[in-house]
Amino acid sequence: MSPSAAARQIAPPARGLPSHAGIYHYDQVDRDFLKERVEQFRRQVARRLSGELTEDEFKPLRLMNGLYLQLHAYMLRIAVPYGVLTSRQVRQLAHIARIYDKGFGHFTTRQNLQLNWIKLVDVPAILDLLAEVDLHAIQTSGNCIRNVTSDQFAGAASDEVVDPRHYAEVLRQWSTLHPEFSFLPRKFKIAITGSSADRAAICIHDVGLIAKRGANGQVGFEVYVGGGLGRTPFIAKKLRDFLPEDELIAYLEAVLRVYNAYGRRDNIYKARIKILVHELGIEKFREEVEAEFARMPRAQYRLDPAIVDGIKARFASQPYETLEPISGVLARARLEDHAFNRWVRTNVAAHRQPGYAIATITLKPAGGIPGDASADQLDAIAALAERYSFGEIRVTHEQNLVLAHVRQDDLPALWKALSTIGFGEANSGLITDIIACPGLDYCALANARSIPLAQRISERFADLDRQHDIGELKIKISGCINACGHHHVGHIGILGVDKKGVEAYQLTLGGSASEEGAIGDIMGPALSADEALDAIGAVVGVYLEQRQDGERFLDTLARIGHTPFKDKVYAAH
Amino acid sequence: MARVTDAPKVVTANRLQDGAVVWLTPAGDWSIRVQDAQVQTENAPVEAALAIARASAARQEVVDPYAVDVAVEAAGPRPLKTREWIRAAGPSIDALPASAA
Numbered sequence: 127m128s129p130s131a132a133a134r135q136i137a138p139p140a141r142g143l144p145s146h147a148g149i150y151h152y153d154q155v156d157r158d159f160l161k162e163r164v165e166q167f168r169r170q171v172a173r174r175l176s177g178e179l180t181e182d183e184f185k186p187l188r189l190m191n192g193l194y195l196q197l198h199a200y201m202l203r204i205a206v207p208y209g210v211l212t213s214r215q216v217r218q219l220a221h222i223a224r225i226y227d228k229g230f231g232h233f234t235t236r237q238n239l240q241l242n243w244i245k246l247v248d249v250p251a252i253l254d255l256l257a258e259v260d261l262h263a264i265q266t267s268g269n270c271i272r273n274v275t276s277d278q279f280a281g282a283a284s285d286e287v288v289d290p291r292h293y294a295e296v297l298r299q300w301s302t303l304h305p306e307f308s309f310l311p312r313k314f315k316i317a318i319t320g321s322s323a324d325r326a327a328i329c330i331h332d333v334g335l336i337a338k339r340g341a342n343g344q345v346g347f348e349v350y351v352g353g354g355l356g357r358t359p360f361i362a363k364k365l366r367d368f369l370p371e372d373e374l375i376a377y378l379e380a381v382l383r384v385y386n387a388y389g390r391r392d393n394i395y396k397a398r399i400k401i402l403v404h405e406l407g408i409e410k411f412r413e414e415v416e417a418e419f420a421r422m423p424r425a426q427y428r429l430d431p432a433i434v435d436g437i438k439a440r441f442a443s444q445p446y447e448t449l450e451p452i453s454g455v456l457a458r459a460r461l462e463d464h465a466f467n468r469w470v471r472t473n474v475a476a477h478r479q480p481g482y483a484i485a486t487i488t489l490k491p492a493g494g495i496p497g498d499a500s501a502d503q504l505d506a507i508a509a510l511a512e513r514y515s516f517g518e519i520r521v522t523h524e525q526n527l528v529l530a531h532v533r534q535d536d537l538p539a540l541w542k543a544l545s546t547i548g549f550g551e552a553n554s555g556l557i558t559d560i561i562a563c564p565g566l567d568y569c570a571l572a573n574a575r576s577i578p579l580a581q582r583i584s585e586r587f588a589d590l591d592r593q594h595d596i597g598e599l600k601i602k603i604s605g606c607i608n609a610c611g612h613h614h615v616g617h618i619g620i621l622g623v624d625k626k627g628v629e630a631y632q633l634t635l636g637g638s639a640s641e642e643g644a645i646g647d648i649m650g651p652a653l654s655a656d657e658a659l660d661a662i663g664a665v666v667g668v669y670l671e672q673r674q675d676g677e678r679f680l681d682t683l684a685r686i687g688h689t690p691f692k693d694k695v696y697a698a699h
Numbered sequence: 700m701a702r703v704t705d706a707p708k709v710v711t712a713n714r715l716q717d718g719a720v721v722w723l724t725p726a727g728d729w730s731i732r733v734q735d736a737q738v739q740t741e742n743a744p745v746e747a748a749l750a751i752a753r754a755s756a757a758r759q760e761v762v763d764p765y766a767v768d769v770a771v772e773a774a775g776p777r778p779l780k781t782r783e784w785i786r787a788a789g790p791s792i793d794a795l796p797a798s799a800a
């Protein structure tokens with residue numbers, strides 16, 4: 127089979143691994159495995175095209191390689207393990223987007239990248255290019271343990287207790303093509319953080335882990351189970367307060383075995399572990415897990431500290447300079463430039479290394495498509511990462527990117543460079559930092575469009591002074607009840623529904639994906655797109671009228687309740 | 700699959716090789732333009748068109764053909780459901796990010 131005509135002789139990006147980017151460096155075993163896997167899929171595609179495989183036979187095989195058939199084309203979902211990429215990988219993604227897609231990619235709430243205009247015949251060649259830079263599309267679909275997600279500030283945050291990347295990598299190696307867990311009742315998502323602030327939304331995952339330290343400084347995990355969104359949303363429940371490091375794999379095996387044994391395979395709507403946990407109750411579920419755990423040959427599953435050390439050693443460390451904790455350059459620039467100061471306020475977070483900072487690049491320009499970046503923008507970000515952040519880029523579940531190790535002195539130059547590519551918006555965590563799934567513009571499962579509504583909200587609230595005045599307010603939009611846009615945990619959530627063949631939007635209030643985890647309450651009947659836009663204006667209006675000193679939107683909502691908001695929104699109905 | 704309704708219908712699928720949206724033409728082949736689609740107003744011909752489409756799927760040309768309700772307008776058939784007109788016209792948004800460099 128020959129690749130499509132689009133794949134011509136465009137030179138691939140320059141090689142050379144950024145040696146200080148904090149990713150796990152593959153060894154030959156990893157690389158050989160990826161190669162074999164690409165060859166296997168190449169043969170499967172050839173057999174599909176020749177008719178040896180029917181669509182019914184081929185579909186599960188392509189899904190195991192992250193390939194979906196959407197409304198207009200195939201969509202390839204590329205795994206970004208725990209959201210960390212090197213500049214070389216980002217350039218390769220840009221290269222693939224340019225040659226094989228329409229020149230852009232879409233970052234998702236699972237820290238992955240989706241390409242929306244892929245041709246089946248090109249996929250083996252694309253997987254070859256991904257494998258060249260240690261990337262793939264495995265575990266991005268199917269009823270397996272999916273790509274593990276984590277805190278985008280991992281290894282950099284000033285509030286971090288344990289670096290979760292090392293354990294995310296342990297989990298990646300353990301779960302990749304795990305034979306016992308490749309055909310679970312349903313998909314299984316794990317998120318891990320190592321900070322007190324939860325930036326990885328662990329409360330809405332099948333298993334959420336908080337890495338922490340015990341009394342003697344030893345690493346252990348707080349284990350949560352049964353969180354999830356979709357048709358029946360649940361906040362995860364605590365299963366264990368402190369699981370010792372060496373028992374991590376054994377215990378998770380026990381959780382998965384209980385799920386595999388009792389999870390509902392007869393009803394897709396009841397198949398996720400959240401339903402099992404809910405129906406058994408957390409006490410009974412815990413009993414089952416502990417019983418299974420007690421039966422296991424523990425030594426066989428022990429996570430040897432030497433293995434953890436070996437994995438840690440394959441993560442490059444960053445050769446930080448010794449700097450003053452507070453940069454004079456930064457302080458002066460903040461005083462002199464109001465716009466820059468505003469960006470620092472929302473998009474810059476404290477780094478654990480003196481003189482450094484973490485910069486969030488919001489992929490949410492006014493009126494833009496949340497999470498989309500063009501190939502040129504990706505190349506530019508790769509170059510900025512090389513210049514300012516050891517060649518490392520993080521993807522966030524809020525569909526943004528992060529440069530995790532920027533010298534405070536470099537922040538003014540970084541912000542200027544980001545502004546020239548359209549990504550200098552000072553809106554991280556604000557009302558226009560919207561999560562939106564692809565919705566009915568691309569997704570075969572959608573009921574309504576997500577992106578155009580996100581764009582209209584973004585335009586309506588584009589004024590940055592107003593956004594900063596409103597403060598933290600997270601809007602999350604899903605095009606159907608599958609909730610890829612996390613609407614249930616939006617401070618304002620928006621769900622696209624089909625109201626007798628017409629797109630409509632149901633609003634929820636009061637959700638949160640942070641450590642205060644909460645599912646939002648439905649405000650009332652679904653609205654048209656125009657009405658939904660006005661409703662958001664009305665909700666913001668009530669908040670601004672009612673808020674007291676220092677109150678965020680969620681605080682005011684908690685104090686005055688939902689009624690004043692509902693009354694205002696539905697007053698005209 | 701669309702519910703059985705009285706509306707005129709066209710038959711559509713995605714092309715196997717590239718996933719492109721295609722519409723069954725009066726000649727029994729596939730076009731990427733909905734304007735080229737053959738419009739069926741009776742049930743029996745819809746079934747016949749679907750049989751042609753399924754045979755095409757069996758030849759590895761397309762995937763999962765089905766019939767779609769349309770309104771017949773001067774410019775040609777226009778799918779009634781939002782999902783189908785978006786398939787016919789492409790995403791309702793610009794493909795490239797707003798501030799792409």
Ligand code: SF4
Nearest residue numbers: 563569572605606610
């Ligand atoms: S929430 Fe629904 S519409 Fe949006 S991407 Fe997921 S499945 Fe598609």
